[in-house]
Amino acid sequence: MSLLAIIGEALRALRLNRMRTGLTMLGMIIGVAAVVLMLAVGQGAQTMVNQAISSMGSNLLIVVPGATSSGALRSASGSVQTLTMGDAQAIASLPSVKAAAPLITGTAQLNYGANNWSTVVTGVTPDYFQVRDWGTDSGALFTEVDLRSATRVVLLGQLTAKNLFGDEDPTGKTVRIKNSPFLVAGVLGVKGQSLDGRDQDDAVFIPLTTGQRQVFGNQFPGTIRFLMAQAESAEMMEEAEAEMNQLLRQRHRIAEGVENDFTVRNMAALTAVASGAAKVMSVMLGAIASVSLLVGGIGIMNIMLVSVTERTREIGIRMAIGANRRAILAQFLLEALVICILGGVAGIAIGIGGAWAVSQAVGMVVVITLGTVLLAFAFASAVGIFFGFYPARKAAALKPVEALRYE
Amino acid sequence: MALPEQTGSGEPLIQVENLCKIYSLDSGAAGSKGGGTVNSQVLFDVSLSIHRGEFVAIMGHSGSGKSTLMNILGCLDTPTSGHYWLDERDIALLSDDELARVRNRNIGFVFQGFNLLKRMTALDNVATPLLYAGVNRSDSRKRALELLHQTGLGNFAAYQPNQLSGGQQQRVAISRALVNNPQLILADEPTGNLDTQTSREIMAVFQQLNREQGITIVLVTHEDDIAACTRRLVRLQDGRVVHDAGVLA
Known part of the structure; x- marks a missing residue:
């Protein structure tokens, strides 16, 4: 069976269960949108810090009078x-x-x-x-x-x-x-x-x-x-x-x-700390957002498992008329993948819209790069393959006689 | 079209030797101690050969093993022991994918419950085996429509199974079985869900296919008048062949 025909079958099956498909996709949409939004905010913060750093001038050292401490007495540098x-x-x-x-x-x-x-x-x-x-x-x-x-x-x-x-x-x-x-x-x-x-x-x-x-x-x-x-x-x-x-x-x-009685401050060290902190924040936000993507993925797996059980007889019929294991596997895997990719695309759009709204509402700098979009898309597809594979394999491993007999 | 007289010429299409089927059930619920299994033998040393162009009815009470035999003949199930050659190929040696290919190309199934794919048009139902055979969508549909016309359902191509009567659904199922030009049609109580009049019409379709196109048909039934439409009767009882003879027309 050609890939195109299998995609057609997958889309048809998803259309038959609009409500379920929609809700499963929603999990994916929220996950991907969260990832895009968080990465946009995180990278925005990073960009702001980097701008501040480069506005300071490069390779900068600052000398201020006074030591940070003098014996037991600690004075503010610059006070003398x-x-x-x-x-x-x-x-x-x-x-x-x-x-x-x-x-x-x-x-x-x-x-x-x-x-x-x-x-x-x-x-x-x-x-x-x-x-x-x-x-x-x-x-x-x-x-x-x-x-x-x-x-x-x-x-x-x-x-x-x-x-x-x-x-x-x-x-x-x-x-x-x-x-x-x-x-x-x-x-x-x-x-x-x-x-x-x-x-x-x-x-x-x-x-x-x-x-x-x-x-x-x-x-x-x-x-x-x-x-x-x-x-x-x-x-x-x-x-x-x-x-x-x-x-x-x-x-x-x-x-x-x-x-x-003076202090030399190496600004390179300071900027490294600042940009490091911004990067950590960016990664943290992304990590938190990917948890929702994970939850969305588990939702997909759950629905696909239910779907495989519900359609056991259909699988049996398909096997009887000549579907091999690969065709069944591909059909169910593609259903999961289609949910993820459509959900991913919608999630990217909503994430970009949300980032724009955030920048308008609170005046935060948000940055959306092609890398962010591609990462979100790749993430969504990976979730589809990862969480769709087990149910699809379960479907493909069914014995034709038993699947046909299933009520 | 001349009456194809292939009976008795060359190698048989189906050759079954000493076929046994034992089902192993987990004994958990069956009462025996430990984790042992309960074996129940359904087929005992069944030997049978069916030549090209034959029209065979397999009869027996429920539990006689006729459905199990059909599943094995249809490559949906494998025997516990014994041999099965279909078109001179030893089925036991084939992989899962090769079995799927045999079911797709060499065998057409007709079931008691029709087993059409729900919410799919009659046309797409008939075309599906061709898609699995790698034929493209437009060619598949063309061929499917031809077969629907042949079985008298040309005007119902766009209908879904639940919009069709039982007889019409079975005609769709027969069209689907024929779409890949199989050598063998296996029908498992094809008239079981139909009234007498419709049963007669469906049997007429089978007879015509056997007579005019020389397709080998093996049909399971427990109704004598259905069996009377065929040309050879095999009777199973408790997993053994107890009768095998031509039908007197």
Whole structure:
């Protein structure tokens, strides 16, 4: 019997029991839809984390003043100011370090016309934008000249620009920071959320020197808040970390056995943890969803077993008129497979629809890849073959005489 | 068409020697101790040969073993011991798949309860054996329709079994049995569920097939007037052949 004819027989048998077929298929639909939806949500979360990681800049090391603990007293790192501009320059000249950017930060009120916006003002060197891999949407970054002469120029983050200027192009306009006028040199590109959930576009940047001398003032001139360094390559992260530790201990004259008065954070390790966590969540969601697929599969097996018993006489008749074991096996296996494949396709459609609804309703990022769809489809087919095989084999193993005699 | 006189010429179509059939039943309910089995012998040393073109009635009371013999002849069941050659092939040596092939190509079955596939049209019922033989759907249907016309049911091709009378259902079953041009038709009480008038019509169909197409027919019955329509009578009693002779027309 040709495969086409067997598929025809299977479809006919399934049509005869619409209600039962529908309910069995529903189990499959729910299972597959759950898998698709969960994978979409999980991969969405993963994508969000990865975006945050790449927005941070690559091969990043952060040096903050203060140790995590000092003797028995544990202080927050960054609570003392031990890093200087000199440290930043020394780190920048390390062979394993591509660039180092010192930062000072503070909060300030910005005004443009009638609008005002309070945000984080960061004093940086031009290297900062290289380290963060950040460019402008309009206007230009400020330069070494601006840094040396401490000019009053400012770069606006997307959100700040929008809040102060609305739809106007801010480049070339003047904003007031703490009542001092600053020329807007440009607007930075969109960065989005950082790993800790802050909106990186809600910020403004001014030359470090301008910040030190004119905006924040400083108890200890020449100190910086923290610094960001970029290693030459991903492979050199460890080396850069070690070199920076050694260099800073030397520069700060820290005796052997005494703890550091600074902390070097390797962001690669942090991002590995974050993306690892996102991946685990994705896998967990998928695993939970596959339980419902398993339950759907058991439902199919159950119904197929009932069906084989109910149709024992039909099987007997088919054997009497010439069906061999393979034909009977194929017929019942295909019935299970048809339920799974149709249910799988419907489940994929519903899963995609559900993912879209979730993204609309709660604003979550969902990602549906071709891989997800193919995986769900393969899973559904595998369930059909796995749970359909036993009942089909049971049908094929019936003895013709006994099957014919069955009432 | 000339009357095919094949009787007595060449090897017999069916050759049965010392056929025994013993059913083993689990004794759990039968009362004996332990896990032993109760054996019940249904056929004792049955030997029989049927030539091409014969029309044979097998008669006997219920329990005489006639249905068991039919099942073995139809390759639906296997004998416990003895030999069965169908068309010079030793059935005992065939695999399950080969037996299915023999049932499909060489034998046509007609049952007392018609045994049509429910909720399938008469046409599809008749065409199904051809599908198992690997013929494509359109050719199968063409051939099936031919046979329905031949048995006088050409106008009922699209009907399902439950829309047909008993006689019509049996005609569908006969069409199905004939669809693969078998050498042998096995009919197990084909008129058992039919009234006298319809029984006579069905028997006329069998007689015509035997006479005009030379198809060998073996038929089980316990009605004398049905047996009288055949040309040879084999009587079974308690699993043994007790009578085997031509029928006087």
